[in-house]
Amino acid sequence: MVGKDVQVDGILTSGCPEVLAATPGRLLDLLGLGALTLASVSFLVLDEADKMLQLGFEDQLDAIAKAIRRDRQCLLFSATFPLRLRQAADRWLTSKDKVVIRVGAVDIGGAEEGEEAAEQGDARIEAASGSRSSELASTLTVSKSIEQIVHVCAEHKRFRKLIRFMDKIRQEEKDQGVRQRALVIVFCNTIKTLKAVASFLGKHKHPCAPLHSGIPQAKRERALSEFKAGSLQLLIATDVAARGLHVKHLRYVINYDFPPNLEQYCHRIGRTGRDGESGTAMSFFTRNMAPLSRDLVLLLERSGQKVDQHLRALAEGKDGQPAGSDEDSHEEAGAEIPAAKMQEPAEE
Known part of the structure; x- marks a missing residue:
């Protein structure tokens, strides 16, 4: 293992390893010193x-x-x-x-x-x-085991819609008698927004833990351990959790803030739908993200997903909400933000 804390003497006396894991800069330093070839x-x-x-x-x-x-x-x-x-x-x-x-x-x-x-x-x-x-x-490729739901809405309505979606998930679990609650990650673009979302969820009886770069490493690792163990079911995170995080039975990813590009979108929602399990990705798409709408529609269509009519309208250069329409009316009926079918996680 070659990193900034590894001394040259250790490399020289460790013999000839079969596998060398290194960061690019440190490896080049050792090459320059003649410590290895x-x-x-x-x-x-x-x-x-x-x-x-x-x-x-x-x-x-x-x-x-x-x-x-x-x-x-x-x-x-x-x-x-x-x-x-x-x-x-x-x-x-x-x-x-x-x-x-x-x-x-x-x-x-x-x-x-x-x-x-x-x-x-x-x-x-x-x-x-x-x-x-x-x-x-x-x-860009997204696993077809992930149900992608992109909901066009005004920024000020996201808090209410997030709570409604979380309430729907937990109520369906209760109705189906599921013993282990589904694991959920909510992504935010900034630490400030993350703190507001975490506080709001906590006040509405959805206990959660934050995960961002401003939290000490030990505390972050403790939150992740609790999340992976299932004792914590809701994690509010920045993109620090968008890559390299593999959590079994992670059922839902929610983009409270839509990411700034589609590559990051794929990284985020790729936390669910792994190891043959199904997953659901719910994303709130505000109209200031309209420049991404065309590519997003193509990605959804290529993945065999339904496309929100307001998102398609944005992609076509329209307002995104026809005059006189109520973007919440069909959501109230449960069609706009369906929760994935609840399944009890398999035993380890």
């Missing part, structure tokens, strides 16, 4: 590759790739495959034969075939919405 490395594995590019590690990763022999095997793990990552992959993947594995599908063939499959997803987006930044020119 990558000349005999056969496999290069990059986890959360898209995130590392976002954090500015592209130059470091290029340098590491150049330090490893070209007949290596390279594996990239990423929940999304944005254009920038595909361009970098062309440099890092030295073999002509590439395998692209997506949720529910495997594409095997030459470089041209893999790129063509990725480009087809981009072409559908670009044809519908015209030019856009490379951040949004992505091939």
Whole structure:
């Protein structure tokens, strides 16, 4: 394990490990000091590759790739495959034969075939919405085990709608005699909003715990442990929980704030619907997010999901709520924010 706290002497005296896990910067430091060589490395594995590019590690990763022999095997793990990552992959993947594995599908063939499959997803987006930044020119995939519900609403109505949705979940559990309550994560974009949402839920008899970067690590780990154990069923989080968090039997993800881009949306809702289980993702979509509506509609349609009529109207450049309509009328009947079918979690 190579990190900032690992001393060079420890690396030099540990012999020749078969697997080396490292951060890019620290690994390059050790290479520069001559503490190790990558000349005999056969496999290069990059986890959360898209995130590392976002954090500015592209130059470091290029340098590491150049330090490893070209007949290596390279594996990239990423929940999304944005254009920038595909361009970098062309440099890092030295073999002509590439395998692209997506949720529910495997594409095997030459470089041209893999790129063509990725480009087809981009072409559908670009044809519908015209030019856009490379951040949004992505091939996005969401597991079909996740029911996606995107509800267009005014910002000031989200508190009430959130409570209504939570009340519906808990009432259905009570009616069905479910012993273990479903686990729920509510995502917010800022710590300030998170605190307000957590306070509001607590006052309405939905006990919860916050999870954000301003909380000491020990307290965050304790909240996560309680959440995974089921003693805590409701977690209010920022995007600190959007990646790398795997919680069994997590049934619901709620986007109180819709994320700033669709890649982050996929990361967030991907916390549910794992290990063959079904999940539900409820997202409140306010009209200030209208620039994302076209791509979001395409993503929902590609995943076989129903599209809210007001969201489709926004995507078509309309107001999003026809004059004289009541966006809450069909919600009151239970059609707009259905709760997923309750199932008691399997025994461990």
